[in-house]
Amino acid sequence: MMLVNCTGLSQFYGNKLALDNVDFNLGAGAPIALVGPNGAGKTTLFSLMCGYLTPSKGEILILGEKPGSAQLLGRVSALPQDAKLDPNLSILSQLTLLAQLQGMKPNAARQEALRVLTLVDLTEVAGQKPPSLSHGMSKRVSIAQALMGSPELVLLDEPTSGLDPANAKKVRELVLSLSGEITFIISSHNLDELEKLCDQVLYLDQGRLTQSVSLQSRNQAQFDYLTLTMQSCDADSLTKELSARTGVIAVTSKSSNEFVIQYDPALTSALEPTLFSLFEQQGWQYKMLLKGRTLEDTLFS
Numbered sequence: 001m002m003l004v005n006c007t008g009l010s011q012f013y014g015n016k017l018a019l020d021n022v023d024f025n026l027g028a029g030a031p032i033a034l035v036g037p038n039g040a041g042k043t044t045l046f047s048l049m050c051g052y053l054t055p056s057k058g059e060i061l062i063l064g065e066k067p068g069s070a071q072l073l074g075r076v077s078a079l080p081q082d083a084k085l086d087p088n089l090s091i092l093s094q095l096t097l098l099a100q101l102q103g104m105k106p107n108a109a110r111q112e113a114l115r116v117l118t119l120v121d122l123t124e125v126a127g128q129k130p131p132s133l134s135h136g137m138s139k140r141v142s143i144a145q146a147l148m149g150s151p152e153l154v155l156l157d158e159p160t161s162g163l164d165p166a167n168a169k170k171v172r173e174l175v176l177s178l179s180g181e182i183t184f185i186i187s188s189h190n191l192d193e194l195e196k197l198c199d200q201v202l203y204l205d206q207g208r209l210t211q212s213v214s215l216q217s218r219n220q221a222q223f224d225y226l227t228l229t230m231q232s233c234d235a236d237s238l239t240k241e242l243s244a245r246t247g248v249i250a251v252t253s254k255s256s257n258e259f260v261i262q263y264d265p266a267l268t269s270a271l272e273p274t275l276f277s278l279f280e281q282q283g284w285q286y287k288m289l290l291k292g293r294t295l296e297d298t299l300f301s
């Protein structure tokens with residue numbers, strides 16, 4: 001069974017069309033990214049998947065059921081963009097209460113609350129109330145809440161916004177470690193992060209689904225890419241020299257020291273050694289050479 005089926009999905013707020021005839025199907029598996037500029041309709045799509053909104057037109061099914069239906073209780077959960085915790089209850093009490101609302105007995109609910117707090121590395125704040133937590137800690141508590149029970153689908157809206165780099169990394173590691181059991185759909189503006197986590201990317205723009213990119217099939221494409229960052233070089237000479245190498249199809253400069261090289265792997269067995277000897281001949285220093293191209297380049301070039 002598909003995890004999400006979306007057919008002709010449209011959503012109006014009054015006269016404002018926030019989602020425009022969106023169609024896609026998603027299977028269970030590796031994390032899926034939902035990307036798009038501000039106002040593209042990402043939160044609206046999440047709200048429809050959670051059952052907070054009813055579609056104006058079209059249909060959405062999660063695990064074959066209508067979002068919000070009793071059959072999905074405990075199987076789908078979400079970290080909303082502006083998740084709020086109850087300021088008057090300790091973290092442990094409110095997570096325990098939420099676990100009880102999922103049908104657990106008080107003792108089991110408390111154990112479950114402690115289990116998810118351990119996952120986000122926050123057992124030490126179990127007895128504290130939300131106002132004494134930092135923004136990043138509150139965010140991790142909300143992520144813990146989304147992991148309670150055994151959900152099959154977890155929707156994370158901007159899970160690392162406002163987190164420091166170390167905690168953002170912890171959240172990414174947690175998502176990866178759980179992604180064998182849970183399918184995550186992650187909305188974020190951080191393309192570098194999504195690239196590390198996701199195999200598939202849905203790109204929304206002005207309410208329309210304009211691209212659905214599989215990062216795996218991107219790696220099996222006819223042409224390959226290298227992304228090159230130079231320490232020092234003459235950009236025009238470098239572009240000219242690179243373009244003259246066998247198998248190179250195009251060289252695009254992203255900035256004065258960053259270049260994307262598109263090449264045909266059938267015509268050159270290994271381009272990298274050729275590049276290294278070119279740098280040596282010319283006395284150019286490179287900083288970084290990456291196989292492939294970034295998600296940003298894939299979506300916007």
Ligand SMILES: Nc1ncnc2c1ncn2[C@@H]1O[C@H](COP(=O)(O)OP(=O)(O)OP(=O)(O)O)[C@@H](O)[C@H]1O
Nearest residue numbers: 013016017018036037038039040041042043044045
């Ligand atoms: N409750 C609402 N009433 C009226 N218009 C709304 C409402 N919620 C969203 N919109 C509009 O619908 C469109 C899509 O909004 P949405 O919040 O889904 O976008 P988003 O992709 O999540 O944006 P962001 O990246 O800024 O969070 C926007 O034009 C927004 O102004």
